[in-house]
Amino acid sequence: MIRCPKCSQVHAINRSGMVRGKQRYYCKECNVYFTLSENVPVVTEEAAVRKKHMTTIADIAQALNISKSTVSRALHEHSDINPATKKAVMEMAQQLDYTPNLLAQSLVRSRSNTIGIIVPELVTYFFPTVIIGATEVATEAGYNVVICQSQESLKSEIANVNVLLASRVEGVLVSMTRETGTFDHFRSFERHGVPMVFYNRVCDELNSPKVLVNDYEGAFKATEHLIKNGYKRIAHIGGPSNLRLSFNRLNGYTDALKRYGFPVKDELIVKSDLSRQGSVRCAKRLLGLPEPPDAVFCVNDPTAIQLMLVAKSMGISIPGALGVVGFSNDPIAAVIEPSLTTIEQPVAEMGRVAMQLLIDTLKDEHVESNPAFISLGTKLIKRGSSQR
Amino acid sequence: MIRCPKCSQVHAINRSGMVRGKQRYYCKECNVYFTLSENVPVVTEEAAVRKKHMTTIADIAQALNISKSTVSRALHEHSDINPATKKAVMEMAQQLDYTPNLLAQSLVRSRSNTIGIIVPELVTYFFPTVIIGATEVATEAGYNVVICQSQESLKSEIANVNVLLASRVEGVLVSMTRETGTFDHFRSFERHGVPMVFYNRVCDELNSPKVLVNDYEGAFKATEHLIKNGYKRIAHIGGPSNLRLSFNRLNGYTDALKRYGFPVKDELIVKSDLSRQGSVRCAKRLLGLPEPPDAVFCVNDPTAIQLMLVAKSMGISIPGALGVVGFSNDPIAAVIEPSLTTIEQPVAEMGRVAMQLLIDTLKDEHVESNPAFISLGTKLIKRGSSQR
DNA sequence: CTGAAAGCGCTAACAC
DNA sequence: GTGTTAGCGCTTTCAG
Numbered sequence: 001m002i003r004c005p006k007c008s009q010v011h012a013i014n015r016s017g018m019v020r021g022k023q024r025y026y027c028k029e030c031n032v033y034f035t036l037s038e039n040v041p042v043v044t045e046e047a048a049v050r051k052k053h054m055t056t057i058a059d060i061a062q063a064l065n066i067s068k069s070t071v072s073r074a075l076h077e078h079s080d081i082n083p084a085t086k087k088a089v090m091e092m093a094q095q096l097d098y099t100p101n102l103l104a105q106s107l108v109r110s111r112s113n114t115i116g117i118i119v120p121e122l123v124t125y126f127f128p129t130v131i132i133g134a135t136e137v138a139t140e141a142g143y144n145v146v147i148c149q150s151q152e153s154l155k156s157e158i159a160n161v162n163v164l165l166a167s168r169v170e171g172v173l174v175s176m177t178r179e180t181g182t183f184d185h186f187r188s189f190e191r192h193g194v195p196m197v198f199y200n201r202v203c204d205e206l207n208s209p210k211v212l213v214n215d216y217e218g219a220f221k222a223t224e225h226l227i228k229n230g231y232k233r234i235a236h237i238g239g240p241s242n243l244r245l246s247f248n249r250l251n252g253y254t255d256a257l258k259r260y261g262f263p264v265k266d267e268l269i270v271k272s273d274l275s276r277q278g279s280v281r282c283a284k285r286l287l288g289l290p291e292p293p294d295a296v297f298c299v300n301d302p303t304a305i306q307l308m309l310v311a312k313s314m315g316i317s318i319p320g321a322l323g324v325v326g327f328s329n330d331p332i333a334a335v336i337e338p339s340l341t342t343i344e345q346p347v348a349e350m351g352r353v354a355m356q357l358l359i360d361t362l363k364d365e366h367v368e369s370n371p372a373f374i375s376l377g378t379k380l381i382k383r384g385s386s387q388r
Numbered sequence: 389m390i391r392c393p394k395c396s397q398v399h400a401i402n403r404s405g406m407v408r409g410k411q412r413y414y415c416k417e418c419n420v421y422f423t424l425s426e427n428v429p430v431v432t433e434e435a436a437v438r439k440k441h442m443t444t445i446a447d448i449a450q451a452l453n454i455s456k457s458t459v460s461r462a463l464h465e466h467s468d469i470n471p472a473t474k475k476a477v478m479e480m481a482q483q484l485d486y487t488p489n490l491l492a493q494s495l496v497r498s499r500s501n502t503i504g505i506i507v508p509e510l511v512t513y514f515f516p517t518v519i520i521g522a523t524e525v526a527t528e529a530g531y532n533v534v535i536c537q538s539q540e541s542l543k544s545e546i547a548n549v550n551v552l553l554a555s556r557v558e559g560v561l562v563s564m565t566r567e568t569g570t571f572d573h574f575r576s577f578e579r580h581g582v583p584m585v586f587y588n589r590v591c592d593e594l595n596s597p598k599v600l601v602n603d604y605e606g607a608f609k610a611t612e613h614l615i616k617n618g619y620k621r622i623a624h625i626g627g628p629s630n631l632r633l634s635f636n637r638l639n640g641y642t643d644a645l646k647r648y649g650f651p652v653k654d655e656l657i658v659k660s661d662l663s664r665q666g667s668v669r670c671a672k673r674l675l676g677l678p679e680p681p682d683a684v685f686c687v688n689d690p691t692a693i694q695l696m697l698v699a700k701s702m703g704i705s706i707p708g709a710l711g712v713v714g715f716s717n718d719p720i721a722a723v724i725e726p727s728l729t730t731i732e733q734p735v736a737e738m739g740r741v742a743m744q745l746l747i748d749t750l751k752d753e754h755v756e757s758n759p760a761f762i763s764l765g766t767k768l769i770k771r772g773s774s775q776r
Numbered sequence: 777c778t779g780a781a782a783g784c785g786c787t788a789a790c791a792c
Numbered sequence: 793g794t795g796t797t798a799g800c801g802c803t804t805t806c807a808g
Contacts, residue, residue, distance in 0.1 A: 054556075054580060097576070097579055097580070099550070099553045099554055099580065100554050101495070101554065101556060102551075102554040102555050102556070103491050103494045103495045103500065103555070103556055104495055106491045107489070107491045107492050107495055112491065122510070122516035122519060122520065123513060123516040123517055123520070125511060128510035128511040128516065129511055131510060131537075132510065132511070132537070132539075135537070144551055144555075146534050146535075147534075147535045149519075149520070149523070151520075162487070163490075163532055165487045166487055166488050166489065166490040167490050167491070167532075168442075168489060168490070168491055188485070191485060192442060192485070192487065305723060309723070331720075332719075332720050332723060335693060335697070335720060335723070335724050336723050336724065336725070337724070337725040
């Protein structure tokens with residue numbers, strides 16, 4: 001325990017920086033700064049062990065009796081440096097347990113070497129997989145990654161933007177929340193010159209590159225598949241209208257119907273907010289219709305799975321009385337019974353592509369970059385839920 | 389496009405800091421630094437827009453003709469500051485689009501205000517949920533969180549440790565990879581005085597606080613449940629032996645058997661490395677036994693699910709011919725057919741508790757902290773896979 | 777209540 | 793090849 005030398009208090013003590021390699025303390029009660037004198041062992045071993053003086057390049061320089069710049073040069077792959085000096089520095093660094101201070105480095109270089117990723121949620125198959133792909137590419141290129149989850153809340157999305165901005169990330173990968181309808185917070189990346197790349201849930205109002213799967217094509221294939229399997233009254237549970245993917249998947253669905261001469265009926269198209277309850281509500285609405293559909297194309301797999309559970313609970317047999325197709329090929333789709341027909345999308349690839357695009361933007365800043373729009377292919381995975 | 393004034397090259401140009409508010413460039417080819425003169429518009433609009441000068445407190449100070457210190461004081465809730473001055477500063481900050489530089493702040497304060505979380509993987513239900521709980525508490529306490537995934541690889545785990553150390557995180561939450569057998573990298577947190585709290589996959593070699601669920605108790609309840617449902621030959625698929633949870637769950641299983649007078653048979657205990665293939669292999673091994681088990685308690689739900697899939701493919705009926713119980717209550721457990729009996733653990737709570745423990749350690753550093761060992765309760769969720 | 781000055785740890789001209 | 797010096801943006805004494 002550390003006591004304030006003035007008031008002998010214990011509770012009001014805070015640490016307050018180091019002075020000549022020694023921990024300095026501050027007493028909130030009496031507003032006093034102090035360090036501990038050598039022969040007064042008032043600090044617990046526990047606390048003493050903690051927060052030792054981190055060695056700096058100055059320590060290495062002093063130990064070797066050379067200048068800091070030389071140490072700095074030796075530590076990096078810098079041009080001219082005496083191999084002997086370099087060796088000595090490396091050894092001393094090792095011996096002193098030197099860990100570079102990224103904060104200082106970033107500050108002086110005006111480059112944080114860090115890229116931010118904003119995801120709307122983490123407890124899914126999709127976003128973590130994107131992160132893995134993106135991180136792979138970033139690491140390869142020498143960038144660190146910081147992940148922010150907006151929890152599908154605009155408020156935390158805005159908070160995320162501010163933290164990333166304050167952390168001086170050099171670029172960001174963004175997938176919006178399902179409730180994002182204003183975009184000023186994203187514009188502040190623009191204002192500060194931080195390049196963005198949108199993925200999956202993109203923003204049309206902003207002039208940034210976007211990486212998507214070909215939602216239209218996937219939806220078309222899914223609907224076509226249901227048609228070819230003899231379903232006649234095909235419904236659609238879509239996503240929220242602020243997301244472009246909802247729009248594109250809806251279009252794929254309606255165009256497939258039209259192409260095969262089916263009418264597009266408004267009562268067969270419902271919109272989920274992508275929450276579980278929302279999807280259950282949509283499912284009940286459709287299945288409770290006076291003239292219910294005999295098949296449903298769902299905007300994503302979690303929605304399709306909720307639909308299947310509702311159908312099961314109502315005693316509706318799948319795929320006999322109801323065909324179901326999802327979108328995304330969530331691992332759960334293969335496990336549920338019957339297994340779920342779905343549209344596979346290259347998830348990790350999306351992360352890789354988006355990150356690569358961002359890094360290219362970062363690097364070739366003298367090159368006129370035309371806001372790219374990358375669309376990745378999809379694949380129909382035929383399984384039990386749609387084939388009778 | 390920007391051309392080097394010396395060699396007229398375009399490709400070898402890099403940015404290199406700012407000088408008097410103007411972007412400075414560097415040509416790798418001819419080793420020359422330059423800025424662009426006003427009247428030569430060689431920079432694309434695109435590039436010009438990017439990386440504007442970020443406003444600093446110095447800019448605000450200058451605009452208001454006051455000192456940096458005053459600005460700094462106004463920006464924080466600092467003691468004595470003229471309300472009028474404060475107001476002016478706030479307004480100017482707003483107007484100039486000021487964003488504090490966390491890097492500079494952290495550097496001068498020797499406090500990054502950041503906590504690291506190491507997770508072995510992200511594409512699951514468990515770890516993201518822990519992260520959500522932990523982040524909640526951290527945000528509440530004013531800390532930022534940086535997430536590192538080790539991808540179940542010791543090598544990236546070590547890399548994670550180094551990045552976190554270099555980023556000067558003030559503490560870390562750690563769950564080890566399934567292959568972590570050496571602990572020197574963790575000790576370097578100790579050496580640098582960065583407190584750790586282990587969660588879920590804890591390390592016994594290290595003297596840090598640990599947060600776990602009561603694995604023993606959960607496993608005991610699971611096994612007991614199978615016994616009470618009339619299963620006689622109960623096997624166990626366990627986890628890798630470097631994880632304490634494997635050990636504890638194994639003990640719960642054997643003790644339950646003993647308690648009810650069943651023999652513990654070695655051939656009925658197999659160990660998975662928790663990978664999908666590993667679990668499939670274990671499942672096949674057990675079900676292919678001359679005298680196969682009539683029930684299996686699995687170390688976690690993903691393993692149980694692989695077992696169920698293997699059993700199904702072999703035409704073994706669940707729960708009739710084979711009872712299955714998992715551990716963790718993964719959402720998939722409720723969806724698979726038959727639904728999976730499992731042990732529910734308070735996942736988000738684990739994150740919250742671990743983070744709270746860490747933050748307490750950070751705050752009360754003058755208090756002798758006894759390395760805590762927190763064990764959270766579990767609950768048996770009875771479902772279809774184990775009741776005949 | 778405010779300003780001047782020092783410095784967190786590091787990099788990178790510039791000189792020698 | 794190496795040392796000197798000047799900051800990166802910010803906080804925090806100390807002295808008014």
